[in-house]
Amino acid sequence: MKDKLRIAKIVALGLIIVAAAAFLHYNLPRAAVVSIQGTDVKRMDASGSLAKNPNRAGTRDVRFINTVRKNNRVLVLRNEDTGWGWPPYFKFNSADLVAQAQAFANENPPPTVLITYYGWRIQLFSLYPNIIRMRAVAPDYSHFPWFNIIFLILLTAALLYMRVKVKRTYNRVRERFFKKQAPPSDAGDDSRP
DSSP states (O other): OHHHHHHHHHHHHHHHHHHHHHHHHHHSOEEEEEEEEEEEEEEEOTTSSBOSOTTSTTOEEEEEEEEEETTSOEEEEEEOOOTTSSSOOOOOOHHHHHHHHHHHHHSSSOOEEEEEEESOOBGGGTBOOEEEEEEEOOTTOOOOOHHHHHHHHHHHHHHHHHHHHHHHHHHHHHHHHSOOOOOOOSTTOOOOO
C-alpha cells in the first residue's frame, strides 16, 4: 500500500511539474531573429479559428505578421493587444507593430529583425504565437534570454523559500499537537538481578 501511495505522489508531482513547465513555456517571452516578408489581416471567429461566415456576430479582424527565420523556416505570428489581460505584457500597440512590420518588409533587402513573442504555433487548432515587440538588429545578432533566466532563478528561489517556510510551520504544528508521549521510565523498577 505504501508503494502505491508513493507512486501516486510521484505521478502527481510529475504532472504538476509538466503543467507548470507548459504554462511557463507558453507565457514567457521568446525571441527569434527573422526577416519580415509581409503582413496580413484575417477574419476570425470568437474561438480563434478562421470565420466561415464573416457576417455573424463574434468575429474580429486579426493581424498577422509573416516572417522567415535564418534557417528558412517560416514563422507566422498573430498581432493582438493583450491589454490588461493575461499574460501581463500590457501590449496596446498592435497597429504600430503592423506599420513597423510593413516598413521592414518594404525595405530592399529586408533587414534582420529581432522579434519577441509568446505562445505556441499549433496548426491543428489554428493557434499562432502573439508578437510583443520587434526591432532591427545586425545580421549576425544572436539573442541570449536574460529575462527568462533571471525570472526562472527568482521563481526557483521563491519556491525553495516557500518550501522551507511550509516545512518549518508543519514541523512546529506537528510538535505542538501531535507530540509523542515519552515512554514510562524504569527508575522505580526494583526487579534487577
